[in-house]
Amino acid sequence: LPLDRFKQYISPIFFTTALWNAMKNMTQAMRTHHHPNLERPFFRENDVINILSYIKTAGVIKEEYTRVYITPGNPNSGQALLLKKGCMQCHTSTGQKEHGKIELRASDLRGSLTQIAGAIWNHGQKMWAMVTKLGFPIPDLTVEEMSDIVAYLYFLQHVDEPGDPRRGKQLFQEHEKGCGKCHPIRGVGGDKEIAPDLATEKDLDTSIDIIRAMWNHGTEMEEKMEEKGVTWPKMEKGEIIDLMEFIRSQRAE
Structure with missing residues (x-):
């Protein structure tokens, strides 16, 4: 899949969405005979933004193109999407410890958009194992949907910890x-x-x-x-x- 197209996108949300939608197929491809010795990478704090910066610098789009923007996401819509897509069967955002659930306020989900994208990638294999066990597929997301979900994750970064x-x-x-x-x-x-x-x-x-x-x-x-x-x-x-x-x-x- 050519990566040059990401040169035209201003927001990293386009790359984050593409990474999410292709994540499972990419990991499976790494395990096939085509890439027998290629290990699934682990992204550290600034790895994703550095990779995206390289793609935007080195990328070539032969035809004339227009830079593509996107309006900021809506955290309320993001919260509703997480419920609708079934994400909250495995996640919680209450700040309270719930057995077997991963807190969306976790420290590795705090930070910039690309840092969140890296954290999502790093947890990918665990997510697939869990949803397979529960019997439902990981949903594809549109750019607008990912934007709303990330807006909700940003919102959670600024919510007080629950009281006692x-x-x-x-x-x-x-x-x-x-x-x-x-x-x-x-x-x-x-x-x-x-x-x-x-x-x-x-x-x-x-x-x-x-x-x-x-x-x-x-x-x-x-x-x-x-x-x-x-x-x-x-x-x-x-x-x-x-x-x-x-x-x-x-x-x-």
């Missing part, structure tokens, strides 16, 4: 941050006359929802705390995440 609901429960108690002095949880504790039940209140299902509610009601919360003689708590690193995880865990029951 057990630590969040401790922080919620009166003797820690004091949240439980005002807020009940499923009717237990707190004072429902002055503060909502955080397990049943509407529109508190995500971290963004909780932070928005804290911001919008900050002044009112401060006034109520002064009335009850509660000191405004100071949050240390990671504590707000643990608290939100505890609140979400109570809402899920």
Whole structure:
């Protein structure tokens, strides 16, 4: 397959997509009698971008060509695609350890597009073994689909690690941050006359929802705390995440 064509593509996403779609056939070809001594390569941090840079420099396209661009991917579409294509049968993106599943926030999936492409190639043989065991094929991807999936992987690089609901429960108690002095949880504790039940209140299902509610009601919360003689708590690193995880865990029951 001529590689010169990649000279016209501005984004490495075209090369990444081609690498994905041809990966299994390439590996099988290396094992045939045509290439008996050729080992499947392992890509290190900058190997893929260096190879692509060489292809773009050395590549020759005889006819006149136009440089090809692509719009950035949509992380929401990427998340939906991973579910639709069956990828989440073997992967997780929750940050929680799930038996037998590979975390998409893993360190080797953090970095540039070409670094992610190298990591995908390196895990190729494991992926084929797993999907063969599960009985479904590895799907081909369009450039647009790969762009959306990579956008989602980029998004995961900037998502906070999940909190600890057990630590969040401790922080919620009166003797820690004091949240439980005002807020009940499923009717237990707190004072429902002055503060909502955080397990049943509407529109508190995500971290963004909780932070928005804290911001919008900050002044009112401060006034109520002064009335009850509660000191405004100071949050240390990671504590707000643990608290939100505890609140979400109570809402899920």
